[in-house]
Amino acid sequence: MSVRTLLETLSRYQNEIEQNASTEWIKFELLWREYFQWYAHCHQAKLFTFKGIKSHAPTTSFYFERFRRWCNGNTPFPIVNACMNQLNQTGYMSNRGRQIVTSCLVNELSIDWRYGATYFEQHLIDYDVASNWGNWQYLAGVGADPKEHRHFNLQKQTETYDPNHSFIRKWRGDQTDGNLDAVDAADWPIGFSDDE
The missing domain is CATH 1.10.287 (Helix Hairpins)
Structure with a gap:
């Protein structure tokens, strides 16, 4: 149609x-x-490039632990966690939720927007190539948005759209450890002493 x-x-x-x-x-x-x-x-192909349709690249990278936590709804941000839990369980997320989690991934977590766009591609039941990648570019500051830096205040978004935290409770967004980056002894380099 x-x-x-x-x-x-x-x-x-x-x-x-x-x-x-x-x-x-x-x-x-x-x-x-x-x-x-x-x-x-x-x-066309610029829809999938790091710079998008802009001449400059965003200041993001890839942090595996942060990305894993975002995917699993285990960030320090309950509204983001609730949205991601809803997506993971149903394959759906509202447009407002998509904007909130996109802003979080790019701005709070500093992760390359293409990882989020790909995750949505794999999980959304209403996935559409153009809308998905175009919206991710828009919010990552490398697309059609003349503002170039759309940063959602997550606390304000929560107060506006879920003031009683009913959505957060329903989708268990507040049941996380609240950490962003894990530190494990295995991450430390081997063979260095404290005085080197």
């Missing part, structure tokens, strides 16, 4: 039955999805 058909049906619904904030959001999201289809068509 084309976006045009959906928008025509939505327009009829708004004219004949009701127009409200929800119907307007549906329209906005359909247009945003269509935008990313053309974005992917235009930029």
Whole structure:
């Protein structure tokens, strides 16, 4: 079904039955999805590159332990954990949740955005190449966003969208050890004494 058909049906619904904030959001999201289809068509392979469509690379890297914790919903951020637990158990996450966990991965954890985009590709039941990779670029600051650095305040997002922590409780986002990086004796180099 084309976006045009959906928008025509939505327009009829708004004219004949009701127009409200929800119907307007549906329209906005359909247009945003269509935008990313053309974005992917235009930029092709750049959709998957570290720099995206920008001329500069983001200041992120890959930290295995942090990425593993993000994937498993075991970060110091309950709202992120709840969203990731929901994704892992259902294959779904709301658009707001996707933005929150993306911002966390890129900004709080300093991880290369492509690992998150790939994880979503493997787990989302509504996965769409253009929307997924385009949105990840957008929030990582290497895509179509003129702001270039979208950083969500996780505490504010929690207060706004889950003020009673009911979502966090439902998806056990607060049942973590709260650590970000693990330190293990095995990580220390062998063969050095304290006075070297």
